[in-house]
Amino acid sequence: MKLVRVLTVAGCLLTAGIASAQVPYKRIVGASSEPGSWLTYSGNYQAHRFSSLNQITPANASQLKLAWVYQINGRGRFETSPLVVDGVMYVTEPPTKVTALDVRTGRPLWSWQRPLPLLIKTIGFGPTNRGVAILDDTVYVGTLDAHLIALDSKSGAVRWDTPVADNNTGHAITAAPLAIDGKIIVGISGGEAGIRGFLDAYDAKTGKLAWRLWTVPGPGEPGHETWSGDAWKTGGAPTWVTGSYDPDLNLIYWGTGNPGPDWNGDVRPGDNLYSCSLLAIDASSGKLKWHFQFTPHDVHDWDATEIPVLLDANVGGRTRKLVAMANRNAFFYLLDRQTGEFLQGTTYAKQTWASGLDAKGRPIVLPNTEPTVEGNLVYPSLQGATNWFSPSYNPRTKLFYVAVREMGAYYYKGEAEYKPGTFFAGGGERALAGDKAWGAIRALEVETGKMKWEFRLQSPPWSGVLATAGGVVFGGSDEGNFYALDAANGKPLWEFQTGGPMASNPVSFLIDGKQHVAMASGHALFVFGLPKAPAPSKGRVR
Amino acid sequence: MRRSCKLLVLLVLGGLSIAAASPQDDLIAKLTSSEIERGRQMFVAHCAVCHGIEGTGERGPSLSHPSLRRVTDDKALFNLIQNGVEGSEMPGAWQLSEREVWQVAGYVRSLGRTTPVKLPGDAANGKRLYESNGCAACHIVSGSGGVLGPELTDIGARRSPGYLHAAVVDPASSAPEGYLVVRVTTRESKKIWGVRVNEDSFTIQLRDSGGRFHSFRKTDITQLKKDFKAELMPSYRDAFNRSEMDDLVAYLAGLRGEQ
Numbered sequence: 001m002k003l004v005r006v007l008t009v010a011g012c013l014l015t016a017g018i019a020s021a022q023v024p025y026k027r028i029v030g031a032s033s034e035p036g037s038w039l040t041y042s043g044n045y046q047a048h049r050f051s052s053l054n055q056i057t058p059a060n061a062s063q064l065k066l067a068w069v070y071q072i073n074g075r076g077r078f079e080t081s082p083l084v085v086d087g088v089m090y091v092t093e094p095p096t097k098v099t100a101l102d103v104r105t106g107r108p109l110w111s112w113q114r115p116l117p118l119l120i121k122t123i124g125f126g127p128t129n130r131g132v133a134i135l136d137d138t139v140y141v142g143t144l145d146a147h148l149i150a151l152d153s154k155s156g157a158v159r160w161d162t163p164v165a166d167n168n169t170g171h172a173i174t175a176a177p178l179a180i181d182g183k184i185i186v187g188i189s190g191g192e193a194g195i196r197g198f199l200d201a202y203d204a205k206t207g208k209l210a211w212r213l214w215t216v217p218g219p220g221e222p223g224h225e226t227w228s229g230d231a232w233k234t235g236g237a238p239t240w241v242t243g244s245y246d247p248d249l250n251l252i253y254w255g256t257g258n259p260g261p262d263w264n265g266d267v268r269p270g271d272n273l274y275s276c277s278l279l280a281i282d283a284s285s286g287k288l289k290w291h292f293q294f295t296p297h298d299v300h301d302w303d304a305t306e307i308p309v310l311l312d313a314n315v316g317g318r319t320r321k322l323v324a325m326a327n328r329n330a331f332f333y334l335l336d337r338q339t340g341e342f343l344q345g346t347t348y349a350k351q352t353w354a355s356g357l358d359a360k361g362r363p364i365v366l367p368n369t370e371p372t373v374e375g376n377l378v379y380p381s382l383q384g385a386t387n388w389f390s391p392s393y394n395p396r397t398k399l400f401y402v403a404v405r406e407m408g409a410y411y412y413k414g415e416a417e418y419k420p421g422t423f424f425a426g427g428g429e430r431a432l433a434g435d436k437a438w439g440a441i442r443a444l445e446v447e448t449g450k451m452k453w454e455f456r457l458q459s460p461p462w463s464g465v466l467a468t469a470g471g472v473v474f475g476g477s478d479e480g481n482f483y484a485l486d487a488a489n490g491k492p493l494w495e496f497q498t499g500g501p502m503a504s505n506p507v508s509f510l511i512d513g514k515q516h517v518a519m520a521s522g523h524a525l526f527v528f529g530l531p532k533a534p535a536p537s538k539g540r541v542r
Numbered sequence: 543m544r545r546s547c548k549l550l551v552l553l554v555l556g557g558l559s560i561a562a563a564s565p566q567d568d569l570i571a572k573l574t575s576s577e578i579e580r581g582r583q584m585f586v587a588h589c590a591v592c593h594g595i596e597g598t599g600e601r602g603p604s605l606s607h608p609s610l611r612r613v614t615d616d617k618a619l620f621n622l623i624q625n626g627v628e629g630s631e632m633p634g635a636w637q638l639s640e641r642e643v644w645q646v647a648g649y650v651r652s653l654g655r656t657t658p659v660k661l662p663g664d665a666a667n668g669k670r671l672y673e674s675n676g677c678a679a680c681h682i683v684s685g686s687g688g689v690l691g692p693e694l695t696d697i698g699a700r701r702s703p704g705y706l707h708a709a710v711v712d713p714a715s716s717a718p719e720g721y722l723v724v725r726v727t728t729r730e731s732k733k734i735w736g737v738r739v740n741e742d743s744f745t746i747q748l749r750d751s752g753g754r755f756h757s758f759r760k761t762d763i764t765q766l767k768k769d770f771k772a773e774l775m776p777s778y779r780d781a782f783n784r785s786e787m788d789d790l791v792a793y794l795a796g797l798r799g800e801q
Contacts, residue, residue, distance in 0.1 A: 263637075374587050412587055415639050428637020430588070434719065435770070458743045479742035492761075495744045 023085055023134045025181040029247050035469075036510035038084040041131050041176040042390060043507065046310040047244035049392040051508035054470040055515035056530060061472050061484040061493040063530055067516055068106035070099075070525040076127035077503050078520040081176065081390070081464075083134055084509040088153075089518070090134065091525060092176075095120070095127040096143040098151060104511055106527065112156035114143050123170040123423055124192025130242070130388070130505075131176030133184060135204050140184050142173025148186050148202055160207035164188065164200060169420050171195055176242045178252070180283055183210055187239030191257040191303065194234035194424035199254055199279070201286055211286025215239060215256045215274050223273035223291075231268040234418045236260030237275040241305040241388045246321075249338065251289055252281040253310065253323055257303035261416035262382075263371040264299070264426025271296040276304045278325060280340060290340030294327050295363065299370050300353070300411060301382040302328040309393045309400065313447050315343050324446060326391055326402040328384025331357065332449045346449030348442060349385035349404045353378050371411035371427045381409035381431040383460070390464030390505045392473065394487065399452060400444040401473050401487075405460030407437035441465060441475055443490060453490035464505035466517065474517050476502030482519055482526060498526055569641075570616045573648040581649030584642055588635060597653040599702025601716070602632070608654045611699055611798075619647045631700075661703055661792050663785075668793025671786055680775070683797060689753050690737065691775060692718045696799030703795045710782075710790060713775035723772035724748055726758055727765040737774070 023039060031037070031044040035052040043049045056064065072078055076094030083090045088109060089101040097113040120127070122144060133140040138159055139151045145167040150159040164186060165171035170193020178185040183201045191197070197215035202208065216235035217223040227235060236259045243254030259268055259275035274288075276295040281288055294304045309324045315334060323337040330351035334344040342361030354363040369378050383405055391402040409429035416426030431437065439457035444450065463476035472493065473485040478501050484494040500522015508517045516529040573581070586595060592602030603611070612627065613619045624643045626634035635643060672678065680691035687693075697706065709716045724746065725735040734756055736748035746766065747757045760766065782790060 373583055412637055414584075414637060414642055417639060417641070423636070423639070425637065430591075435722070435768070456743070458741055477743050481742050481744055483744070492744065497742070497745075 022137055024136060025179075028135070028179065035508070037086070038082065038507045038509050040083070040133065041081055041178065041242040042244065042307060045180075045245040045247060046393075047307045047390070048309060048311075048395065049307075049390045049464065049505065049507075050394055050467050050469075051515075052469040053508055053510065053515040054468065056468060056472055056484070056508075056517070057470040058472060058486045058488075058493055060530060064484065064494050064496070064517075064528045065531055066496070067511070067527045067529045069527070070101055070106040070108075072097075072523050072525075078523055078525070079128045079130050079174075079504050080520050080525070081131040081505040082507055082518055082520075082525070083132060084507065084518075085134055085153075090132050090139055090153075091520075092129040092131050092141060094129060096129060096141070096145075098132055098139060098141050098156065100139075100153070100156065103509070106525070110154075110156040112149075112151055112158070114145075114147070114149065116143070116145055117167070120144050120172075121167050121170050121193070121421055122172055123190065123421070124425075125172075125174065125189060125240075128174055129176075130174055133177040133179040135179035135184070138204065140177045140179060140186075140204075142175060142177055142186050144172045144174070146171040146173050146188065148173070148177065148184065148200075148207065150184075150204075150207060162202060162207040162209075165190075165195075169193065169195060170422075175240050178242050178245060179204065180245055180247075180252070183283065185243070185252060185254075185283075187241065187243070187254065189238050189240040191236045191238040191240070191260060191301075192262060192423055192425050193421065194236065194260045194418045195238060196233060196235055197237035197239055197256060197275075199239045199252075199281065199286075201283070213279070213281055213286045213288060215277075215279065217273065226271040226273040228269050231272075234260050234424060235268065235272060235275065236262075237272075237277070238303075239305070240303075241307065244308050244310050244323075245283065246310055246337065249321075250283045251337070252279075252283050253308040253337065254279050254281065255303070255305040255308060255325070257305050258298050258301045261418075261424050261426035262299070262301040263411060263428060264413050264416040265297055265370070267416050267426070269297075272298070276302060276329075278304060278308055278323065278335070278340075280337065292333075292335055292340045292342065292361065294325075294331070294333065294361075295329050300329075300378065302380075302384055304328065305388060306384075306386060307390050309391060310337060311393055311395060311398075311446060313398055315447060324393070324400060326386050326400070326444075328380070328387060329353070329363070330380050330385035331363075332400075332402075332444060333361065334446070334449075335361075344449060348402065348444060348449065348451065350379045350406055350408070351385070352408070371413040371429075373413055375410035375412050375430065377408055377410050379408040380405065381407040381437075382411070382429045383407065383431070387462070389462060389503070392465045392467040393446070394467045394469075396469065397487070398446045399467070399487070400446045401465045401467050402442055402444065403461045403463060403465055403475060404440045404442050405437070406439060407460045408432045439478070441473065441485060441490065443473075443487070455485050455490040455492065462501070462503035463519070466506040466508060468508055468515075470515070474506040474508075474519070476504065476506065476519055476521060478502065480521055482506075482521060482528070496526070496528070498522060498524070500524070569644040570648045570651055573645060577645045578648045578652055580642075581645035581647070584638065584646050585649050588638070589646070592631070594702065597650065598704065600705050601701065603700055604702045605650050605653045610650075610654070616647065616651070619650065620644060623647055623650070661788070661795055663788030663790070663792030665789065665792040665796045667786070668789035668791065671782065671790050672793055675778070675781060689749065690751060692721065694794065694797055697797050698795040699798040703791050706794045707787065707791050709775075710787065710794075711777055711779040713777060714771070714773040717773055721774065723769040723774060725765075725767040725769065726756070726763055728758070729762055729764055731764075738768075
């Protein structure tokens with residue numbers, strides 16, 4: 001009798017399109033060929049945040065309608081990038097909650113919430129979380145009190161709970177973990193708390209630490225000579241945004257944040273490796289294969305934690321395996337992702353701190369651009385020419401779309417005394433605001449870095465972009481506009497006022513065979529699709 | 543206010559936050575003269591843009607008073623500097639360490655060790671001048687007045703007398719934020735001007751001189767001119783003699799929000 005009931009329930013679930021999530025590693029490797037789902041933070045291991053769905057086009061985007069809204073009530077910013085697997089959407093809600101939603105209706109299936117200490121430390125950022133990872137039938141989430149949690153994907157029950165670091169010293173996790181073959185990779189926040197950064201890999205089944213790579217080398221390790229005295233112990237270089245992965249090379253690509261303290265470099269002379277760098281890491285051993293430092297001895301908080309996008313393109317007359325990054329310091333970089341060799345760097349936003357890059361990609365820093373006690377106006381602001389929110393790359397057109405912040409700031413230098421678990425920054429900024437700052441979505445030709453088009457935004461954005469094979473780019477604005485642009489020329493196609501500031505990344509997937517897009521805004525998640533009987537598409541398919 | 547809200551949002555989103563530090567001890571009495579001087583340097587860098595180089599007030603209130611609004615004791619002053627004032631233009635000094643906040647607080651306290659200067663002018667006569675010269679057509683005081691200009695109910699608590707004087711004789715020198723004059727030409731060649739009350743990347747909303755709201759999608763506009771130099775308020779430089787100007791400033795400086 002009981003068995004019959006179970007079978008009946010299972011049958012109903014399958015009929016309704018909800019099946020238990022089974023996401024083996026190979027399925028994530030092939031994520032690009034399964035556009036109906038969204039299996040990993042950036043859509044695929046290459047971090048393209050590109051959907052090969054093509055039902056929504058420039059010709060019909062104006063017909064997009066709200067499908068459903070899911071509202072949250074937690075404290076903090078709703079910055080989640082949802083995963084969609086077999087009829088279930090997994091979102092994280094601030095401060096540390098995971099909810100599984102029926103993707104057809106937005107109705108919750110289960111929720112898990114971690115009770116947090118009353119005095120949780122989020123030094124340098126607000127209480128937020130940007131998403132989960134999924135592998136096999138387990139969902140993984142990092143928490144503000146720096147634990148990595150494995151949850152049963154069907155019920156939200158805790159499978160294991162591993163402490164990653166101590167929140168009392170300012171360590172926290174806001175980034176979505178990255179699930180690879182048998183391992184969960186997780187980065188750490190705390191760049192304004194004087195932590196010593198690291199990147200961890202945990203056994204997906206047991207939660208045991210597989211390896212740790214310190215992003216500030218200790219005594220005797222290569223790179224330690226770029227620090228003096230004990231400065232390395234509070235050297236920062238956090239790993240607070242999800243990286244990318246090349247399954248063929250078995251290399252993880254992960255960016256690192258600012259050296260500590262942020263704006264007073266006097267106490268840490270030297271290049272301060274591996275802060276503000278891109279690291280290529282052997283996924284099996286955790287050993288560093290190569291590094292590239294974008295901003296040596298950074299004093300403007302220009303973290304290099306922007307998404308490293310893996311792509312193959314023609315540079316210097318031959319097709320190469322590349323990694324591209326639109327860096328917070330306003331330069332767009334192309335590196336050889338096998339060797340780390342610098343190939344190209346071009347500005348994509350206003351900057352006043354460097355006259356250019358030398359042959360090896362090292363910035364040629366202009367004089368008098370450091371923070372001062374009186375304040376020194378430099379572009380970009382500490383929030384950068386872009387930030388944690390994702391770019392998008394269309395491998396078919398080789399266009400790289402990035403949300404840009406055109407904003408300068410007066411940078412101040414202050415004292416920097418380290419006390420565990422307190423703000424360790426050595427200064428700050430007063431950013432230009434109002435009509436003196438603005439934003440844009442820019443399409444860059446990846447092989448040259450040249451801008452193909454720009455769509456101007458009222459203010460510097462805090463949201464990423466999603467390009468689709470239908471020829472549409474989706475994004476969000478600080479004023480709550482969820483919008484669609486023509487991917488070929490940047491012209492606006494559609495816009496919906498969500499009623500709250502947006503600080504998240506869009507994703508696309510199928511509901512009952514129909515393409516939808518979702519994005520968090522304010523304290524709600526909005527899902528849009530075409531009407532049930534859309535007009536025949538006349539749009540271009542790229 | 544719009545600006546300070548944005549500032550706070552920037553801090554939270556951009557990888558910064560106000561650490562939850564609390565004043566351990568009242569340290570002002572223990573500050574050395576060199577620490578007070580260090581506080582002065584930081585005040586000039588971070589605070590003078592609103593409160594004036596000497597703390598005599600500009601866009602922000604004067605701090606040259608023995609007692610300060612919202613400040614009951616030194617710890618309250620510390621908290622106010624560190625965390626700002628929610629809902630006001632005063633941001634928190636997230637970029638300063640706890641000790642630096644104490645040093646700034648010490649300097650602010652030193653500003654108050656002066657004899658307050660009594661304003662010349664007759665506030666009662668200033669009120670009559672305000673009412674008889676049409677000021678209320680554009681400004682609200684205690685619930686009454688027009689909406690084209692900013693409300694003045696507590697302007698005396700937020701702006702220094704010198705700033706208020708300058709605002710009356712040379713309004714362009716102190717154009718209030720959030721009162722940008724925009725001129726719109728629609729596809730139907732209709733021309734409308736007013737004060738921008740909101741704008742996003744796709745729409746703009748304005749209020750005309752009659753107080754009516756207008757909403758436009760930018761795709762329906764052929765020209766959108768933002769007049770950053772335009773000032774709706776005329777200069778009253780020649781409308782009042784020196785004594786009358788003192789009276790008007792005394793009246794405005796006395797508007798402190800009390801009912």
